[in-house]
Amino acid sequence: LSLAFTVRDGDKVTLPCKNRINIHHNCDTITWIFRDSRGTPAVELVNLGQIQEEAKSDRLSVTAECSLVIKKVTAEDVGRYTCRQFRGNPGKQQGPDAVVYLSVVV
Template identity: 55%
Template sequence: MDELKQIKKSSLLILLLQFTGAAIGQRFLYLSVRAGDEATLPCDNMIQECESTTWLFRGPGRTAAVALVRGGQIGNHAKSDRLRVTEKCSLVIKKVTDMDAGQYSCRQYNKVNEQQGSDSQVYLSVVTMTEQQDNDRIWISCSVSTYGRCRHQVK
């Protein structure tokens, strides 16, 4: 019985995480991850080393962006202990929470500090699932934290 419940729960999660998508030829990505998981946000416009990389974050309802990474170095802020930058300049967020939902921009600069190309945008949504069990019944509650209007539909 427990195995069947786990299969049903896993199937629901797989369906929910199918919301990931990207537009061909453009530098933006819609990514959905489950709360508590790790998210890797790619920087599609990497030019050379990550020393010229800046990652900006704008959460829901915010007008100003916060610099998470400057010159390839992680700044001092609330989530800095959960961040790292890969050798390909991707931003990795460990133990994702609903507060991590938002717009992330990867920006590259050249040696004279001029922006190179357009920003690579990642719109991160966080799926939170909670389970409540009562005898033979399981209730699964699901919420999605996102940037801007929600593009997810459940049918």
């Protein structure tokens, strides 16, 4: 399950979490992982509904549907975003990853 979005530099984009299982009414089971196109290690942007990435935290938010919103998109945001859902303790992954590829045009 993967989607691709192309947005303009400076735009806002909403990346949907398509694999979300609807029995959950909040996003505390959702983790968003980002890997850029340069092959640097993956970064957890959102862990169990909480925004983690300090550098981008003012530009990131999570909607009621658990989509990831990125404001003022830049070339640094280009890459692969993975929405993963966990359940239980310790968390077991629920369902397949939902992958969104983001590219930016200037």
